[in-house]
Amino acid sequence: MTASLAARNIMTGPVQELASEEIKQGALAEIVSGEKGGALAITEPSGGSDVANMQTRAEREGDDYLLNGAKTFITGGMHASYFVVGARTGGSGLEGISLFFVDADAPGFSRESVGPKMGWWASDTATLHFDNCRVSADRMLGQEGQGFLAIMNNFNWERLGMSAQVFED
Numbered sequence: 001m002t003a004s005l006a007a008r009n010i011m012t013g014p015v016q017e018l019a020s021e022e023i024k025q026g027a028l029a030e031i032v033s034g035e036k037g038g039a040l041a042i043t044e045p046s047g048g049s050d051v052a053n054m055q056t057r058a059e060r061e062g063d064d065y066l067l068n069g070a071k072t073f074i075t076g077g078m079h080a081s082y083f084v085v086g087a088r089t090g091g092s093g094l095e096g097i098s099l100f101f102v103d104a105d106a107p108g109f110s111r112e113s114v115g116p117k118m119g120w121w122a123s124d125t126a127t128l129h130f131d132n133c134r135v136s137a138d139r140m141l142g143q144e145g146q147g148f149l150a151i152m153n154n155f156n157w158e159r160l161g162m163s164a165q166v167f168e169d
């Protein structure tokens with residue numbers, strides 16, 4: 001239960017704040033009702049602490065972006081229908097990062113379980129792969145290049161909540 005709620009909980013903030021009305025009325029309602037799963041995809045195989053150095057890229061192609069890269073340790077990732085994904089639309093550093101709302105059935109998206117873990121067996125933790133994954137440009141959350149700020153704002157309360165949860169357990 002905690003793993004299932006946590007995955008949704010850490011991804012709905014940016015959706016509520018930054019997504020279009022269409023996403024809020026459709027996908028967000030499905031996530032909040034429990035009908036569909038959602039997950040936040042920031043951490044990459046190359047490392048999670050250094051968010052400003054993320055490697056996943058999103059290149060504009062017409063009305064779409066093509067995402068290439070991988071994310072790992074994604075809580076709820078095997079069953080989620082929707083993902084909030086950080087990707088680099090610009091140059092190096094924190095100003096080059098944007099956020100996207102990605103459907104699990106987007107072309108070029110695939111996932112695999114991280115496999116047996118030492119703990120938190122209830123979480124369907126996943127590695128996500130983006131291979132020319134096509135995402136409509138109107139699925140960008142917030143403004144281009146503002147993704148790092150959105151991620152940090154989200155981390156502020158996410159970390160606080162997790163600290164409280166650890167003490168509660």
Ligand SMILES: Cc1cc2nc3c(=O)[nH]c(=O)nc-3n(C[C@H](O)[C@H](O)[C@H](O)COP(=O)(O)OP(=O)(O)OC[C@H]3O[C@@H](n4cnc5c(N)ncnc54)[C@H](O)[C@@H]3O)c2cc1C
Binds near residue numbers: 048
């Ligand atoms: C149970 C669980 C659930 C998770 N769920 C999600 C999720 O849903 N979505 C998601 O995106 N991510 C998720 N993560 C990933 C998590 O955000 C990362 O594990 C975390 O950011 C650390 O990244 P890393 O494991 O790659 O370690 P690294 O960043 O590689 O760090 C390795 C070690 O080096 C230390 N270190 C790193 N940088 C420095 C520095 N500059 N100076 C000194 N020491 C440093 C770290 O403290 C750590 O001890 C989850 C992780 C866990 C354990």
